[in-house]
Amino acid sequence: MIKKIFKTVLIMTVVVSAPAMAQNDANPLLQEWNTPYGTPPFSKIENRHYAPAVRQAIKMAETNVKAIKKSKEAPSFANTIEALERSSETLERITGVLFNLDECNTNDELSAIVMELTPELTRYENSVWMDEGLFERVKTVYDKREGLTAEERMLTEKTYKAFVRNGVNLDKKAKKEYGQASEELARLSVQFNKNVLADNNAFALNVTDGAMLSGIPANVLATAKEEAKKRGQQGWTLTLDYPTYGPVMQYADNRSLREQMWRAYNSRSNHGDANDNNEVIRKIVALRYRMAQLLGYKDYLDYKLDNTMAHDAKVLNDFMVQLINASYPAARRDLDSVARWADDHQIYYPLQRWDFSYLAEKLKQERYSFDAEALRPYFQLERVRQGIFDLYGKLYGLSFKEVNNIDKYHPDVSTFEVWDNKKFMGVLYLDMFPRPSKRGGAWMTEFRGQNKYDGRETRPLIQVVTNFSKPTADAP
Secondary structure, three states: OOOOOOOOOOOOOOOOOOOOOOOOHHHHOOOOOHHHHHOHHHHHHOOHOOOOOHHHHHHHHHHHHHHHOOOOOOOOOHHHHHHHHHHOHHHHHHHHHHHHHHHHOOHHHHHHHHHHHHHHHHHHHHHHHOHHHHHHHHHHHHHHHHHHHHHHHHHHHHHHHHHHOOOOOOOOHHHHHHHHHHOOOHHHHHHHHHHHHHHHHHEEEEEEEEHHHHHOOHHHHHHHHHHHHHOOOEEEEEEOHHHHHHHHHOOOHHHHHHHHHHHHHHOOOOOOOOOHHHHHHHHHHHHHHHEHHOOOOOOHHHHHHHHOOOOHHHHHHHHHHHHHHHHHHHHHHHHHHHHHHHOOOOOOOOOOOHHHHHHHHHHHHHOOOHHHHHHHHHOOOHHHHHHHHHHHHHHEEEEEEEEEOOOHHHHHHHHEEEEEEOEEEEEEEEOOOOOOOOOOOOEEEEEOOOOEEOOEEEEEEEEEEOOOOOOOOOOO
């Protein structure tokens, strides 16, 4: 069954219709990938391929689901649960490329395609999860799950709960409302991320007076100088990418510069313009609340926690109180230490959020002779990466071999075969550096998950994305 790809968390709008393909076999997304380990042929995939491929894959999945539902055989794990799990393999393969690239290597056209396809994909998912006839077959297997293996039982329970949590037991009117709300929620979640990325990229502070940049590490200034050159500007250009923003907040002597950067970073998509997310957030919260109520929950928190270890709000709140009680005294001591240090050095302005990292760094340097920047030359990215690979070798017996015969979606990406002795374990894509087409943060995802059907094992294609400082001409 297609995975829930659409993120409905708080952490693009021109609609583009891709031209119809003359034949399905002309679309690389619908072809078998005759590539090393079945990796995506990124160099052959164009934006125009996605919409027709997704729509064709939805039709294929619908045919598969209909066959499961109409089967004359008694429901079993194989012909119902497993068959449902495999019903949308082609669709998952395509959306695995589409949504991952929209996160890490997007453009306006791709973003618009995602906005166009998201409601259609949600509509397909709803048609499956709300199908009462299909659910009856699933429930029959679920009711007899004690006779299954541990893995089969887990998947059966997961599938059964997915139907219930996605509205299969609602009446006709409530199903319609829930379906419309879920489509809108999926669209808004994509819109939210699009707005944050656009607003992040919209900020660029060009500085021509080097004195304003006092204290900022040389490697950050080198990156800022390269950024200015790329934009055809003089001096240095500071962006909100964290490898620039973080060191500015930690080292810049110019307080007004720190304040300007802090306010820009912490007010992204909050300017009342085309990238503003205030109304998006209000709509997301209202939709979540209404959908949870339709399913019989008090609110969205109850719905969310029902499927977690915490289970209910009381357990979560008790945990948060314990966490606050344990951490607050230490945080208070840190803040008081920084405030005393500032007073001792005749820094009398009221401490603001753009001051703490800077003053804390000064305190550490004076009290402990510790400077994080002094350690940087010893932690070159390639060396750290190799150190991690060596650690995994010692712990798990894994080895990593960089290869260049696997298609990449961006020149910054590195690809590795992963081996356990002579057994191939999977492909690892490492995408380490920030760029305007990539959202901030760090995450792990997959272009293809691992599975084993009919004795045939498929190994995973794993992607790790970060936003570390990119080497410059002068510094690793």
